[in-house]
Amino acid sequence: MKSLFLGSLFFSNDKTANVVLFSLIALIVLVPLCNAIFPSASALHFSAYTVSLLGKYLTFALLGLSLDLVWGYCGILALGHGAFFALGGYSMGMYLMRQIGERGVYGDPVLPDFMVFLDWKELPWYWYGFDQFWFALPMVFLAPGVLAFVFGWLAFRSRVTGVYLSIITQALTYALMLAFFRNEMGFGGNNGLTDFKDILGFNIQSEAVRVALFMISGLALIGAFLLSRWISCTKLGRVVTAVRDHEARVRFLGYRVEMFKLWIFVFAAMLAGLAGALYVPQVGIINPSEFSPLNSLEIVVWVAIGGRGTLYGAIIGAMLVNYGKTVLTGLLPEIWLFTLGATFVLVTVFMPNGLAGLLLKKREEMHT
Amino acid sequence: MNKPLMDRYKTFDFVRKPVKPGELDVSHKTILYLEDVSVSFDGFKALNNLSLYIDNGELRCLIGPNGAGKTTLMDVITGKTKPDSGSVFFGQTIDLLEMDEPAIAQAGICRKFQKPSVFENLSVFENLELAMKADKGAWPALFARLNGEHRDRIEEVLTTIGLTEHSAQQAGILSHGQKQWLEIGMLLMQEPKVMLVDEPVAGMTHQEIDRTAELLLSLQGKHSIVVVEHDMEFVRSIARKVTVLHEGSVLTEGTMDEVQNDPRVIQVYLGD
Numbered sequence: 233m234k235s236l237f238l239g240s241l242f243f244s245n246d247k248t249a250n251v252v253l254f255s256l257i258a259l260i261v262l263v264p265l266c267n268a269i270f271p272s273a274s275a276l277h278f279s280a281y282t283v284s285l286l287g288k289y290l291t292f293a294l295l296g297l298s299l300d301l302v303w304g305y306c307g308i309l310a311l312g313h314g315a316f317f318a319l320g321g322y323s324m325g326m327y328l329m330r331q332i333g334e335r336g337v338y339g340d341p342v343l344p345d346f347m348v349f350l351d352w353k354e355l356p357w358y359w360y361g362f363d364q365f366w367f368a369l370p371m372v373f374l375a376p377g378v379l380a381f382v383f384g385w386l387a388f389r390s391r392v393t394g395v396y397l398s399i400i401t402q403a404l405t406y407a408l409m410l411a412f413f414r415n416e417m418g419f420g421g422n423n424g425l426t427d428f429k430d431i432l433g434f435n436i437q438s439e440a441v442r443v444a445l446f447m448i449s450g451l452a453l454i455g456a457f458l459l460s461r462w463i464s465c466t467k468l469g470r471v472v473t474a475v476r477d478h479e480a481r482v483r484f485l486g487y488r489v490e491m492f493k494l495w496i497f498v499f500a501a502m503l504a505g506l507a508g509a510l511y512v513p514q515v516g517i518i519n520p521s522e523f524s525p526l527n528s529l530e531i532v533v534w535v536a537i538g539g540r541g542t543l544y545g546a547i548i549g550a551m552l553v554n555y556g557k558t559v560l561t562g563l564l565p566e567i568w569l570f571t572l573g574a575t576f577v578l579v580t581v582f583m584p585n586g587l588a589g590l591l592l593k594k595r596e597e598m599h600t
Numbered sequence: 601m602n603k604p605l606m607d608r609y610k611t612f613d614f615v616r617k618p619v620k621p622g623e624l625d626v627s628h629k630t631i632l633y634l635e636d637v638s639v640s641f642d643g644f645k646a647l648n649n650l651s652l653y654i655d656n657g658e659l660r661c662l663i664g665p666n667g668a669g670k671t672t673l674m675d676v677i678t679g680k681t682k683p684d685s686g687s688v689f690f691g692q693t694i695d696l697l698e699m700d701e702p703a704i705a706q707a708g709i710c711r712k713f714q715k716p717s718v719f720e721n722l723s724v725f726e727n728l729e730l731a732m733k734a735d736k737g738a739w740p741a742l743f744a745r746l747n748g749e750h751r752d753r754i755e756e757v758l759t760t761i762g763l764t765e766h767s768a769q770q771a772g773i774l775s776h777g778q779k780q781w782l783e784i785g786m787l788l789m790q791e792p793k794v795m796l797v798d799e800p801v802a803g804m805t806h807q808e809i810d811r812t813a814e815l816l817l818s819l820q821g822k823h824s825i826v827v828v829e830h831d832m833e834f835v836r837s838i839a840r841k842v843t844v845l846h847e848g849s850v851l852t853e854g855t856m857d858e859v860q861n862d863p864r865v866i867q868v869y870l871g872d
């Protein structure tokens with residue numbers, strides 16, 4: 233019975249989903265294995281840079297997945313989803329910042345450098361506790377979760393939908409960006425939080441920690457994927473899809489639509505927060521640009537290109553687009569935004585269901 | 601001081617079955633009260649001081665020319681539209697104007713829409729499952745599992761609406777008539793006290809119409825049913841009592857024969 237349950241958890245009727253899932257598992261096994269077996273000079277040994285780059289893609293995939301729950305399953309085109317990613321990132325950043333201790337430029341045992349620079353004498357109250365990992369970890373989920381709850385409660389209860397909702401989500405992340413830019417907010421202003429030294433006592437630059445962070449990102453993505461897929465197969469998942477397709481009708485069946493939207497919105501915000509928290513130690517910095525509306529739009533593009541409402545589509549989309557971004561910005565940084573915009577337009581016109589939809593159609597054609 | 605207690609003919613409140621506020625009380629036989637209800641859209645009166653009473657367990661037909669306000673009436677009862685004035689009660693005690701759509705649905709007033717409204721991306725079975733009477737909160741939905749009893753109930757409704765073979769099919773690819781049936785099935789799954797059925801036989805074949813009539817007749821007594829329909833033959837086959845709506849108010853009420861011979865009704869329909 234138990235093995236049957238596990239089987240249905242890992243295997244889906246959709247073959248592409250299985251391929252994506254097992255590729256991810258292979259990836260998080262192979263990369264560390266290669267690095268353990270082959271000496272650092274070998275071509276099969278991934279450099280710390282490559283490992284962290286792959287790890288970053290995994291956190292973006294998790295972010296895309298979380299948006300797919302909100303947009304693909306519940307039909308809410310959220311244009312401010314990056315705010316939750318950034319809040320998770322800042323929570324982790326605050327922990328990492330306080331680990332620096334006396335090793336900062338100014339050598340203050342408690343205050344981070346930027347506070348000493350601003351001539352602050354005391355740690356603001358909201359920085360308390362962040363020296364402890366057990367405190368910072370729940371904050372990674374709570375900070376975005378609470379924001380999503382308050383925002384969603386207000387927006388969904390007053391039945392704001394469609395374009396209006398999209399616009400206010402965008403306004404939300406924009407407002408947060410402006411706030412975090414201010415030095416007085418106490419989050420490092422436009423420089424953000426950086427110069428991290430170690431995490432849980434291990435050197436954050438070391439290859440072992442890089443590999444560990446990469447593996448944890450992969451496991452988080454796989455876990456989130458399986459959990460989200462499980463949720464989509466419950467009655468809650470079906471109500472959420474029904475809300476997407478015919479919101480008013482769901483109310484007349486006795487469901488409080490706003491509660492279902494809120495549930496999925498908060499859950500997705502927490503996943504986005506986790507993604508942000510894993511992203512920050514791998515890139516070594518978090519600053520207010522993570523709140524920029526453009527970032528949130530990019531997430532939407534990943535999901536649109538990968539294919540909405542499939543979960544794995546968001547993963548494929550996020551990985552591919554970001555790989556493309558790495559390559560292109562290396563070659564011709566100016567054209568990246570245009571390329572992204574053009575791809576988005578082409579995809580929405582010619583592949584409304586994204587890559588996932590294309591693969592599904594190909595498979596159906598092969599069957600007939 | 602104790603004198604009232606000695607009054608042997610008085611019925612004291614504590615002897616009566618207590619009625620909690622918010623609990624359905626149909627001790628006066630009437631399940632739906634609409635009194636002086638008016639609704640206007642940009643100055644146009646879709647409902648004009650309309651009063652209507654539906655008895656518990658009754659099967660009532662509402663007819664009237666296009667634009668008479670029949671659908672608007674259902675919108676008012678189900679909380680979709682708030683009237684400008686008037687009162688709407690469910691039984692003696694429940695004020696529907698203070699409730700929103702989910703609360704009204706949970707209280708037991710369910711509705712089939714004029715345009716068939718099923719969830720096209722879900723299967724027929726899943727459509728019925730979503731409609732099923734249950735705790736409709738988000739957390740209960742996350743952990744809800746279908747037990748044998750639930751499955752039996754769904755199978756039963758599938759048989760009633762003749763869609764057993766289509767159980768696993770996506771609702772979107774059903775025919776128009778089958779969608780109508782599915783939506784009626786969704787009503788049944790909710791085990792409603794009042795069923796509001798807006799134009800149930802539109803797009804159905806003759807056979808399907810006959811079966812719908814049979815079904816609605818078999819349900820009367822168990823549920824109070826209000827049917828809006830244009831198909832006069834269909835109305836004649838099910839109606840005990842017919843209410844004619846015209847320009848947002850009740851024109852007349854009676855049996856089908858009485859109504860059809862009413863000169864005002866003839867004028868309204870011929871003048872249409």
Ligand SMILES: Nc1ncnc2c1ncn2[C@@H]1O[C@H](COP(=O)(O)OP(=O)(O)O)[C@@H](O)[C@H]1O
Pocket residue numbers: 641646664665666667668669670671672673
């Ligand atoms: N939301 C609305 N906005 C403006 N006018 C409406 C609206 N709903 C209904 N009406 C108008 O109210 C009148 C009654 O409509 P309705 O109740 O749908 O009639 P019936 O169902 O009897 O055909 C019609 O003239 C219709 O145009």
Ligand SMILES: [Mg+2]
Pocket residue numbers: 670671672714
């Ligand atoms: Mg109508």
